[in-house]
Amino acid sequence: MALLTLDDLAQALVEAGAHGIATRDAFTVEGRLPAAALPALADRLAPLGAVCQFLAAADTRDRSGDFTLACAFAPPALRPRALALVSVDAAAARFPSLATRSFAASRFEREIRDLFGLTPRGHPDPRRLALHQFWPEGYHPLRRDVALRGEFADAGQPFPFRRVEGEGIFEITVGPVHAGIIEPGHFRFSVEGETIVNLETRLGFVHKGTEKLFETLPFERTPELAERVSGDTSAGHALAYCQALETLAGCEVPPRARWLRVVLLELERLYNHVADVGMIVNDTGFAFGHAHCFRIREELCRLNARVAGHRLLRGAVVPGGVAGPIAGAALGELASAVEALTAEFEEIARLSLDNTMVLERLQGTGRLTEQTARELQVVGLVGRASGIDADCRRDAPFAAYGELDVRVAVYATGDVWARTMVRLDEAREAARLIRAAAGRTPEGPTRVALPPLPAGSQAFGVVEAWRGPVWHWVVADGPATLRRVKIVDPSFRNWPALEYAVLKNIVPDFPLCNKSFNLSYSGNDL
Amino acid sequence: MITDVVLALAQALVGAAGAPLLAGVLRTLKARLMGRRGPSPWQPYADLRKLLRKEAVVSTTTSWVFRVTPYVLVATMLVAIVVVPVVASRTALPFAGIILLMYLFLLGTFFLALAGLDSGSAFGGMGSSREVAVAALAEPTVILAVFALALRADTTTLGGIVERFAREPLLAANPGHLLAFAAFFIVMLAETGRLPVDNPATHLELTMIHEAMVLEYSGRYLALVEWAAAMKLFVFLTLLANLFFPWGVPDIVEPVPVLLGLLALAGKLAVLTVALAGLETIIAKLRLFRVPELLAGSFALALLSVTAVFLVP
Numbered sequence: 001m002a003l004l005t006l007d008d009l010a011q012a013l014v015e016a017g018a019h020g021i022a023t024r025d026a027f028t029v030e031g032r033l034p035a036a037a038l039p040a041l042a043d044r045l046a047p048l049g050a051v052c053q054f055l056a057a058a059d060t061r062d063r064s065g066d067f068t069l070a071c072a073f074a075p076p077a078l079r080p081r082a083l084a085l086v087s088v089d090a091a092a093a094r095f096p097s098l099a100t101r102s103f104a105a106s107r108f109e110r111e112i113r114d115l116f117g118l119t120p121r122g123h124p125d126p127r128r129l130a131l132h133q134f135w136p137e138g139y140h141p142l143r144r145d146v147a148l149r150g151e152f153a154d155a156g157q158p159f160p161f162r163r164v165e166g167e168g169i170f171e172i173t174v175g176p177v178h179a180g181i182i183e184p185g186h187f188r189f190s191v192e193g194e195t196i197v198n199l200e201t202r203l204g205f206v207h208k209g210t211e212k213l214f215e216t217l218p219f220e221r222t223p224e225l226a227e228r229v230s231g232d233t234s235a236g237h238a239l240a241y242c243q244a245l246e247t248l249a250g251c252e253v254p255p256r257a258r259w260l261r262v263v264l265l266e267l268e269r270l271y272n273h274v275a276d277v278g279m280i281v282n283d284t285g286f287a288f289g290h291a292h293c294f295r296i297r298e299e300l301c302r303l304n305a306r307v308a309g310h311r312l313l314r315g316a317v318v319p320g321g322v323a324g325p326i327a328g329a330a331l332g333e334l335a336s337a338v339e340a341l342t343a344e345f346e347e348i349a350r351l352s353l354d355n356t357m358v359l360e361r362l363q364g365t366g367r368l369t370e371q372t373a374r375e376l377q378v379v380g381l382v383g384r385a386s387g388i389d390a391d392c393r394r395d396a397p398f399a400a401y402g403e404l405d406v407r408v409a410v411y412a413t414g415d416v417w418a419r420t421m422v423r424l425d426e427a428r429e430a431a432r433l434i435r436a437a438a439g440r441t442p443e444g445p446t447r448v449a450l451p452p453l454p455a456g457s458q459a460f461g462v463v464e465a466w467r468g469p470v471w472h473w474v475v476a477d478g479p480a481t482l483r484r485v486k487i488v489d490p491s492f493r494n495w496p497a498l499e500y501a502v503l504k505n506i507v508p509d510f511p512l513c514n515k516s517f518n519l520s521y522s523g524n525d526l
Numbered sequence: 527m528i529t530d531v532v533l534a535l536a537q538a539l540v541g542a543a544g545a546p547l548l549a550g551v552l553r554t555l556k557a558r559l560m561g562r563r564g565p566s567p568w569q570p571y572a573d574l575r576k577l578l579r580k581e582a583v584v585s586t587t588t589s590w591v592f593r594v595t596p597y598v599l600v601a602t603m604l605v606a607i608v609v610v611p612v613v614a615s616r617t618a619l620p621f622a623g624i625i626l627l628m629y630l631f632l633l634g635t636f637f638l639a640l641a642g643l644d645s646g647s648a649f650g651g652m653g654s655s656r657e658v659a660v661a662a663l664a665e666p667t668v669i670l671a672v673f674a675l676a677l678r679a680d681t682t683t684l685g686g687i688v689e690r691f692a693r694e695p696l697l698a699a700n701p702g703h704l705l706a707f708a709a710f711f712i713v714m715l716a717e718t719g720r721l722p723v724d725n726p727a728t729h730l731e732l733t734m735i736h737e738a739m740v741l742e743y744s745g746r747y748l749a750l751v752e753w754a755a756a757m758k759l760f761v762f763l764t765l766l767a768n769l770f771f772p773w774g775v776p777d778i779v780e781p782v783p784v785l786l787g788l789l790a791l792a793g794k795l796a797v798l799t800v801a802l803a804g805l806e807t808i809i810a811k812l813r814l815f816r817v818p819e820l821l822a823g824s825f826a827l828a829l830l831s832v833t834a835v836f837l838v839p
Contacts, residue, residue: 172648172732179741180729194814283733285725285811291560357722357810507652508814511730 004048004075009082012048016041018084025247027396028460030083035095038071038086042101049075050082051377052098054460055108056486057116058475059144061090063456067118069095070458070473070486071105076379076388077395078462078469085458088118097123104377104493115142130525132204133157141212142484164190164198172507176205183521187510194506199499206525214485215477222482226472227314229487230523234310235261235268236465237487237523238317240472243398243461245319248476249451257321259441261399263334264308264316264326266430266437269466270338271300273423273430274345276518280420281352283512284361289352296345303341307334321447331438335431342431349424362417366513368501369414378497380468380490382517385422386414392464404436414501416516426466452479467491467520489523529779534608534618540788541607545760546570546753548795555803570756574749582745587646595641596743596750602634603757610761611768613787615688615777623682624672628665631717634754635661642739649731653738656814660723660735663821664716667709670828674706675769677835684769692772702834705827707770712824714762719755720802722812722820733811763802767794 010029013021018031018041033041042052054072061067069086088095097120099106109120110129117140128135134154140146164171170191176184184205190198210229214222226241227234239261246253253261278293301311308316309324316326352358368378373386383390391408393401409425411418453476461472468490477483494517502513550567557564584593609622609630619626635657642654676682678697679690691697716723719736728734731741740751768775774790776783812820 172652174648174732179731281810283730285721285728285809287556287727288560288807291562295561355808355810357812360816361810361813506814508733510732 004050004080006080008048009045009050009073009080012041012044012050013082013084016044016084024083024459027079028081028083030085033084033086035069035086035088038069038084039096039098039101041082041084042073042098042105045073045082046101050080051075052102052105052108053078053081053377054471054473054488055098055105055112056473056484056488057088057112057118057142058458058484058486059116059142060475060483062144066090067093067116068475069112069118071098072460072471076374076377076383076390078390078392079396081396081460083460093117094119094121096121099123099125102377103375103496107492107496114140116140117143127160130204130207132207133159141209144215144483159202161188161200161202162198166192168192169197185521189507189510191507194508196502196505196507196510199502199510201495201499203495203521204525206522208522208526210526211485211487214482219480219482222485223318224314226487227317229526230489230491230520231312232272232520233268233465233467233470233489233523235264235313235317236463236467236470237472237489238314239265239399240461240463240465240470240487241474241485242317242319243463244459244472244474245450245453245461247459247461248453248457248474251320251448251450253321254445254448255400255442256327256444257446258400259437260322260326260329260446261317262401262404262437263329263331263434263441264313264322265399265463265465266433267300267304267308267338268313270342270427270430270434271297271304272466273427274300276515277345277349277352277420277423277427279515279518280362280416280512281358283515284358286352286355286358289348289358292348293345296341296348299341300338303334303337318447319450321445323447327446331434331441335435335438338431338434342427345427346424353420359417361509361512362420363413363415365416365509366501366505366516367413367415368497370412372500373414373497376497376500377493379493380464381422381426381466382419382494382497383468384409385411385418387412392462392469396462398461398463400437400440403440404433406433416512419516455479456483465490467518468494487523487526489520491519491521491524495519495524530618533614533616533779536784537608537610537612537618538604540612541757541760541764542604542753545756546574548760548763548799549756551796552759552799552803555800556806559803559807570752574753577744577749577752578746580745582743582747584744584747585645585742588641588644588742591637591640592644592742593747595637596747596754598637599634599754600750600757602630603754603761606630606761607757609684610764611685611688611775612764612791613776613784614779615685615692615768615772615775616779617685620683620685623684624669624676625682627684628669631668631758632661632665634758638739638751645742647742649734649738649741652732653735653741656735657739660716660817660821663818663825664713667713667821667825667828668717670825670832671706671710671713672769674702674828674831674835677832678702684765688768688772688775689777691769692775692777695773698770700834700838702831702838703770705831705834707766709824709828709831710766710770712820712827714766716817716821716824718759718762721806722809723817725811733814763795763798764791766798767791 013031017037018033021031050073058068067088071084074081114131134152172189174187186202188200227238229237275297278290282290305311307329308326368386370387389410394406409422458475471488473486475484550570554567639654642650679687724735776787
C-alpha cells in the first residue's frame, strides 16, 4: 500500500463535501463538514487505512448556535491525520453514528451521549458509559448552560450487564472495592468452573469532572490539572496539554526545552515500566523480582526529584517550555545514573524471566490476537505487544523526537509475556534516548511566554506517553479562558481489549492479565 | 496418667505458643532473601494481639457455622499437636496414628470450606471449591507417605514410628524413606497454603485459595484462623522433622531429655524453615490447573515409596 499522504486526506475531505480545508501542521489537515456527511467521509477514509481515532464534542451554541464535533481520522501510526469539524444542530441534538464502522468511535459516541446529550443515530449500544446509573436522565454536565448538581439520589437502576446463561455458568462480581490499594473498577465475570467465558468492566467510579474543571479553573493553574489526570502520566498529560496550547497560540518552544521534554517523558516511561515488570512478576508469586523492581523504581523516583524537583515529574512541563530544576539539570550525570539503574533492572528482569515457572505463567496467558487488537483499535504498548507497529515518537514526532531515531519494540504474540517484553525493550530504549538527549541538548533559554489564545480556535496535542498516545483537544474561549478540553488517555481506548484478552483464561490468571495491561482508572474516568 | 497430662499440656504449650514464631521467622527469612528488611519474627504475636482486641464484624447472612469454624480450627490443631510427637516419641494419646491426624486436618478443612460458602461472597465460594479440590488430591498422599514409614516400623502410631526409627536408624537407609519425604514435603506445601500452590502474601482475591475462604473474618475470629494456620504449619513441619529425622527425640518423658528433645526439634525446624524460605524465594506460583499435576506427582512418589518397602528389604 502506498504511503498515505496529507493530500490524500485533503482529497477525501473535499469529496465528502468539506469546506474551509486547511493544513494545521505537518501531520494534520482539517475541514468543516455537515453532520450528515460524516459517514461518507469515514467510508472514503477507511480504504485508505485512516479510521476514527478521536471524537469529541464542544458546546458552541452561544457562538454559532450549534454543537461542534471534532473527529480525527488517522492510521494507527497517527500520521497523517484528517480532522473533521462537524456542526450538530442544537435543536435536533443528533448526529449519524460511526459505531458500526469504528469501535473507538462507538465508545466516544456513548461518552458524548452521556455528557452532552447528543444522540448518535444508529448506535447499537444504548447503555451509558461515562455516567453512572444514579445520574438523573437528561442531566448532561458538559453542556455550558447546565446547573451543576452536588448531590444525587440513587435511582436504583442496575446497570444492564450482558448475561450469560447455561448450565454451570456462574457470575463472579469483583470490585469496585478491592482487597489491595487499587483504583475502583467493577468486573463482572461469567465463568464455567474457573474458565472465563465473558467479562464486562464497568468503570467511571472516579469520575471527577476533570474536563469541566478546565473551563472554570484559573488558566495558569490548568497545567497542574493536566498533570493530575492520571498520577503516573504527569509528564505525558502535561506535555500533550501544553503542546495543544502552544499550537493554539502559535508559540515556538526553545530547542533546549524540546530536548528536555524528551528527557522528562522518557524518565516517566522508565519508572513506570520498571514498576510494571515488578508487579507482573509479583502476580506470578515471584516476590523477589517485585522487591527489586520496586527498589529500582524508588531510586528512579528519587532521581526524578533531584533533576526535576518532583518524584512524579510534576511541575516540569509548562506552557512555552519547561520549568524548575530540570532547566539547568546536569544531563550527562543524569544519563549515567539512569544507565546504571537500567542495567540493574535488566539483571533483575533477566533473573525473573529466566525462571521457567515465571515464564510458564506469562507465556500464552491473556492473549490478544493482532486481529482483535486491530478491530478494537488498541493503541500504545498493548497494541505493540499484539503486532501493531505504531509509536508517535517515531511516526508523528513531537518535542525533539524527530531528531532522534526511536527504535520501536513490537512483539507478535500478544500475551502477558509480549507486554512484559515491550516494557523491557522500551525501558532500555528510554535509557538510550536519555543518553542521546544528554549529548545533543543545546544551551539556551528553556521557556518563552505563551501568547494569548485566539478566541474560538481549537488545537490538538498528541504525545506518546508510556501507556500510549495521549490526546488533548483544546478549544479557546478567550485569550486566557478555555471553552472545552477533551482528554483521551490510552486507557480509555484499551480497557475493552482486556475483556477479550482474558477469554478462555482461568479466573486466577485475571490479575496477571490485568496487570500486564495496567490501565489507568483515573485517566479513563474523567 | 499424670505424666500424660503434663506431656499433653507441654506439647500444646510448645506448639500453640511457638507456631506464630515459626510463621514469623519464615516471613522474616523470605524478606531477607529478597533483599528487604521485613517485619520482625515476633510480628505475628503483635498481629494476633491487635486482632484479638478489634471488633469482629460478622455478616448478617452467615449462620452459626461461620462463627464456630475458628474455634473448630484451633481445637483440631491443638489436638493435632498433642497427637504428634513434638518433644518426645511417646505422646499423650499413644494409640493415635496418622489416620486420626488426617481426620483432624479434614475436619478443619471441611469447616473452613463451609465457612467460605457461608458468607455468600463470590470469593469465599471460589476459595472453598479450590481448597476442597486441593485437599482431595493432597490427603491421600499424606496417608500413603506415612504408611511407607509405618510399614517398615510395623506400627501406624506416630510415636511408635518415631521410636522404631530412632532405635534402628538403618531402617531409614532405604530409597523409600527419601521418596516418602519428598512426597510429604510437596503435600505440606499444598496443605499449608505455600508456594507454588497458594500464595500466602497475595492481596489478589481472584488468585487466593486459603485466604479467599477467610476474607470475611475479622477481629478475634481472624486471630483464631491465623493462629490455627500457623499451628498447621507447625504440625506439618514437626511431622517432617520428627517422623523422617527422628534422631534426638527422647523416648522417656523426663525434664532433661525433653528439653534436649526440644532443642533438637528447634534445630530441625530451623533447617526446614530456611529450606522452605529459600524454596519460596526461587519459585513462582503454579497456574491453578497445574496444581493437580504437582499433587499427582507427589502421590506417585508416595506410591513408589510404599512399593520400595517391599522391593528393598
